[in-house]
Amino acid sequence: MSAAETRSLLTGNHAVAWGARLARPKVVPVYPITPQTPVLELLTEFQAAGGLDAEFLTPESEHSVMAACIPASLAGARVFTATASQGLMLMHELLHYASGARAPIVMANVNRTVASPWAFWPDQTDSLAQRDTGWVQLYVESAQEALDTVLQAFRIAEAVSLPVMLNLDAFYVSHALEPVHVPPQALVDAYLPAYAPEHFLDPERGESWGNVVTQDMYRRHRKSLGEAMARVPEVAAEADREWQALTGRGWGITERYRCEGADLVIVSLGSMCGTAREAVDALREAGIAAGLLKVRLFRPLPAAELRAALAGVRDVLVLDRNFSPGAGGVLHQELRGALYGMKHAPDVRGVLAGVGGVNVSAAMIAELARGARIEDIVPEAVWA
Amino acid sequence: MGLMTDLLCSGHAACPGCVEALSLRHVLGALGPDTVAVIPPSCLAIMAGPQPLSGLRIPVYQPALATSAASASGLRRALDALGKKDTQVVVFAGDGGTYDIGFQALSSAAERNENILYVCFDNEGYMNTGAQKSSSTPHFARTGSTPAGKPTRKKNLTAIMAAHEIPYAATASSGFLPDLLRKVEKARAIRGMRLITLLVPCLDGWGVPEDQGIALARLAVQTGVFPLYEVEDGYRFTLNEPHKSRPVRDYLEGQRRYRELDEGVVATLQREVDEGWARLLARL
Ligand SMILES: Cc1ncc(C[n+]2csc(CCOP(=O)(O)OP(=O)(O)O)c2C)c(N)n1
Ligand code: SF4
Ligand SMILES: [Mg+2]
Numbered sequence: 001m002s003a004a005e006t007r008s009l010l011t012g013n014h015a016v017a018w019g020a021r022l023a024r025p026k027v028v029p030v031y032p033i034t035p036q037t038p039v040l041e042l043l044t045e046f047q048a049a050g051g052l053d054a055e056f057l058t059p060e061s062e063h064s065v066m067a068a069c070i071p072a073s074l075a076g077a078r079v080f081t082a083t084a085s086q087g088l089m090l091m092h093e094l095l096h097y098a099s100g101a102r103a104p105i106v107m108a109n110v111n112r113t114v115a116s117p118w119a120f121w122p123d124q125t126d127s128l129a130q131r132d133t134g135w136v137q138l139y140v141e142s143a144q145e146a147l148d149t150v151l152q153a154f155r156i157a158e159a160v161s162l163p164v165m166l167n168l169d170a171f172y173v174s175h176a177l178e179p180v181h182v183p184p185q186a187l188v189d190a191y192l193p194a195y196a197p198e199h200f201l202d203p204e205r206g207e208s209w210g211n212v213v214t215q216d217m218y219r220r221h222r223k224s225l226g227e228a229m230a231r232v233p234e235v236a237a238e239a240d241r242e243w244q245a246l247t248g249r250g251w252g253i254t255e256r257y258r259c260e261g262a263d264l265v266i267v268s269l270g271s272m273c274g275t276a277r278e279a280v281d282a283l284r285e286a287g288i289a290a291g292l293l294k295v296r297l298f299r300p301l302p303a304a305e306l307r308a309a310l311a312g313v314r315d316v317l318v319l320d321r322n323f324s325p326g327a328g329g330v331l332h333q334e335l336r337g338a339l340y341g342m343k344h345a346p347d348v349r350g351v352l353a354g355v356g357g358v359n360v361s362a363a364m365i366a367e368l369a370r371g372a373r374i375e376d377i378v379p380e381a382v383w384a
Numbered sequence: 385m386g387l388m389t390d391l392l393c394s395g396h397a398a399c400p401g402c403v404e405a406l407s408l409r410h411v412l413g414a415l416g417p418d419t420v421a422v423i424p425p426s427c428l429a430i431m432a433g434p435q436p437l438s439g440l441r442i443p444v445y446q447p448a449l450a451t452s453a454a455s456a457s458g459l460r461r462a463l464d465a466l467g468k469k470d471t472q473v474v475v476f477a478g479d480g481g482t483y484d485i486g487f488q489a490l491s492s493a494a495e496r497n498e499n500i501l502y503v504c505f506d507n508e509g510y511m512n513t514g515a516q517k518s519s520s521t522p523h524f525a526r527t528g529s530t531p532a533g534k535p536t537r538k539k540n541l542t543a544i545m546a547a548h549e550i551p552y553a554a555t556a557s558s559g560f561l562p563d564l565l566r567k568v569e570k571a572r573a574i575r576g577m578r579l580i581t582l583l584v585p586c587l588d589g590w591g592v593p594e595d596q597g598i599a600l601a602r603l604a605v606q607t608g609v610f611p612l613y614e615v616e617d618g619y620r621f622t623l624n625e626p627h628k629s630r631p632v633r634d635y636l637e638g639q640r641r642y643r644e645l646d647e648g649v650v651a652t653l654q655r656e657v658d659e660g661w662a663r664l665l666a667r668l
Contacts, residue, residue: 026465029458055461059454060492067451067489068458071422074445075462097448201443201459203418203471210446211435 004184005247012173015143015180016082016108016166017042019150021052022188023106026077026195029057029068031087034120035170036110039082054080062087066094066105073103074209076200078154081105084170085112085126092130095163099134099225101209104157104164104195106150107135111270111321112170113356121357122169124269124322128298128330134225136164136232137299139269143178145251148243154192155239160228161197169321170357172271187246233302253297254305258284262291264369265310265346268319269295269331272354276319279365290369295331303338310339313346317372319365320381321354328352328381350381360384391417396431396439401594403601404505404584405431407558408476411503411582414568417442419472420463422456424486425449426478427512427586428505450485452477453493456500464499472572475502479520480510483539494548497576503568504541504579507586515589522609523656524649525641527589533649537656542581542615549618550577555610557583559601563612563624570614583610591640600639607635608661621667632657 010018017039020028028047030040046052055077057068062083073079083091088109098105109127113119127137136156140146146168153164168174199207213221236253244250255273258280259265266276273294283290293309295301310316316339320329327333332350339345349372354360368384391412398405404427412419420443423429429446433439447455452475460473482490482504493500509527510516516529520541524533546553551574556564564582571578585592585600592600604610608628615621632654636642645653 027458027461029461055465057457057461057496059457059496060488063450064454064457064489064492067447067454068461070458071445071447071455072458072462075420075459075466077462077465079458079462093448094451201420201445202468203420203442206438206441206443208432208435208438208440208444208446211433211438211444212429213435217435 006182007179008182009177010143010180011038011175011177012143012146012168013038013110013175014042015147016150016168017046018182019147020080021046022183022185023078023080023151023154023192025054025080027055027057027072027079028081029059029065029072030081031059031062031065031083033084033087035112035174036082036084036087036108039108062090063094066091066098069105070094070098070101070103071201073105074101074201076195076197078195079105080107082108084110085114088126088130089114092133095130095133095135098163100221102161102225104161106153106157107163107165108150109165109167110170110174111167119356120170122172122271122321123355123357124167124169125324127165127167128322128324130165131299131330134162135299136162138164138166138297139295140166140168140173141271141273141294142173143176144180144249146173147180147182148247148249148251151188151192152236152239152243156232156236158195159235160231162228162232167270169271181247183247191242191246229300232300233297233305236297251296253302254309255294255296256309257292257294259291259293259309262289263314264288264290264317264373265293265313266290266317266319266365266369267293267295267331267335269298270321272319272321272360275360275362276365278362279369282362282366283369288370301334301338306335306338307342310346315372316346316348317369318348318350319353319360320350323352323355332381347377349377351384352381353384391441392431393439393441396433398427398431399588401587401597402427403558403597404428404507404586407505407564407582407584410561410565411568412440412442414565415472415474415572418470419474420445420459422447422452422459422473422475424452424477424481425512426481426505427507428476428478430512449481451489452481452486453490453500453502456502457493457496457498460498460500473500475500477502477504478511479504479506479508480518483519483541491548494545494550494577497550499575499577501571501578504581505584506581507584507589508538509586509589511586511589515586523653524645526643527641542579545579546615546618550579551575552578552614552616554579554614555581555583555612557601557605557610557612558585559598560605560612567614589641592638596638600635603630603635606630607632608657609635611661611664613664623664623668628661
């Protein structure tokens with residue numbers, strides 16, 4: 001651990017802003033939305049005070065924010081933005097545009113319910129509904145992880161030329177104050193050198209982007225996008241290992257908590273994992289061999305890692321703080337897909353827990369886990 | 385025309401005789417090579433060509449239809465951050481991409497006074513999708529989505545943009561080339577948001593013969609249907625030559641989009657043009 005590291009009390013949002021500041025982005029287009037607004041406010045304060053030398057744009061909508069991000073990135077600038085919920089929804093057209101343009105933009109999304117009706121609570125349907133847009137997706141559990149992940153996200157994005165979205169739950173992470181280690185600038189500069197892409201928009205080079213392509217060119221382009229995605233688990237793991245070597249903090253692309261000898265494993269994303277840890281401790285104390293598998297990298301889904309982590313496990317309980325009407329919990333579906341065809345695959349149960357931001361206590365999770373061991377498996381996710 | 389180098393290559397895929405392609409070539413020539421263009425879906429994007437070819441000898445970024453002004457803003461800021469402050473960022477967009485779906489982003493970029501030159505190639509309809517109306521389509525003109533004639537009047541983009549008090553807003557016509565080139569050169573030298581609304585007859589969409597495009601672009605000005613003027617900082621109006629000197633009927637004849645207009649409609653259009661002209665004179 002570096003001696004020059006400072007320790008501060010930060011919310012998840014402010015930790016994101018600190019991460020962004022340390023990454024030295026050159027262009028930051030951004031639009032306010034609850035509960036992301038403190039990210040925007042702190043970044044603009046940094047800039048006003050001279051701590052962040054970036055071009056700030058505050059256009060009329062998130063659609064224009066992402067529209068501005070893409071060619072700024074293609075011109076060769078490092079680009080950061082942040083949004084939540086409706087803002088992410090409004091960007092949808094341009095999320096595809098960004099990955100198609102292979103623009104390594106990093107965006108923080110604060111997971112909040114999507115309207116209608118209007119609500120402001122933690123719920124991951126907003127980002128999970130973007131799973132097919134070609135963005136790498138990471139989910140974090142704490143303010144510290146949020147800060148570290150912003151920096152890792154740029155490493156990943158620029159290594160594979162894909163945009164990266166890091167997701168933090170509304171309020172539980174975005175607004176909760178925690179002690180956070182803020183690494184020194186020199187450490188970050190060594191970890192994340194200035195962005196220097198091979199291709200960029202410049203009159204001296206004459207390269208263009210977006211012109212109409214043939215069927216075959218389009219197909220090849222999509223295929224290469226898929227190949228870049230396929231490299232992400234290894235690239236992300238390496239970015240995390242290097243970060244750990246520098247700071248002592250590593251998060252993994254997945255994390256196994258007390259999974260040794262577990263016959264029941266809880267699987268979830270984001271802040272739910274913090275509560276699930278407590279439930280696992282309680283279950284272990286009660287003599288039940290339970291563990292937690294936290295999925296930090298959700299897109300691409302690290303299927304090989306998940307299969308390895310769950311090999312030999314009898315029961316899996318997926319907790320989804322999101323809802324895809326007609327399909328159920330998104331992580332539940334995805335995990336079943338990843339385990340399909342695996343020899344002696346575990347029984348996978350899905351529970352819609354915490355949808356709309358309702359509180360899910362450690363006791364509730366422990367109760368659900370006990371039920372999972374005795375009740376018959378059903379293919380659909382059930383409402384907690 | 386000393387700057388005229390061919391930055392638009394031959395062999396682009398616009399309709400034969402397309403006035404828009406001709407105007408694009410001249411506008412590019414006046415801008416010069418230290419320019420990056422933002423071209424949303426439109427006939428202009430067809431001229432920019434299919435990958436891996438490009439019809440333009442400058443870099444082109446083709447954004448989503450609603451996003452030209454926002455994309456140009458992001459590009460501008462990135463070039464600024466990278467120390468390329470003298471490179472021009474120019475938008476070449478159609479009227480649909482400007483008056484309609486891209487308008488919110490354009491208004492915002494104007495309010496922020498982004499340092500971009502926005503040239504709207506106004507052919508008064510969605511031509512790339514087969515000639516449907518836009519909010520730039522004039523009163524009574526028939527289009528694919530207004531088969532009985534458009535029931536409402538053309539939106540006044542230049543006036544709306546001037547009302548944002550941007551440094552420069554002007555109209556131009558492909559029928560008056562020296563005036564157009566002077567305006568491009570003038571706009572090029574100004575910093576901040578600049579708009580040129582360039583009237584370009586569409587042969588196909590307006591229903592005019594291949595050799596009549598330029599003549600119509602001139603008639604639109606001579607009849608006062610599309611006056612040439614400049615507005616600096618939102619209030620300094622300059623009226624450019626030529627002024628209104630002919631009846632609107634001379635312009636309507638020979639365009640299939642105005643076929644079968646009865647006398648009452650022609651009189652209505654004449655009254656609208658006369659009133660518009662008087663309002664413009666009052667602002668000088
Ligand atoms: C979001 C979206 N909606 C619809 C389209 C289809 N579209 C492509 S070009 C165009 C019309 C453009 O009209 P205009 O801007 O006037 O350009 P012109 O074709 O006349 O040159 C439309 C509707 C699109 N590309 N994107
Ligand atoms: S449709 Fe009209 S504007 Fe488009 S290429 Fe043809 S003539 Fe030109
Ligand atoms: Mg048009």
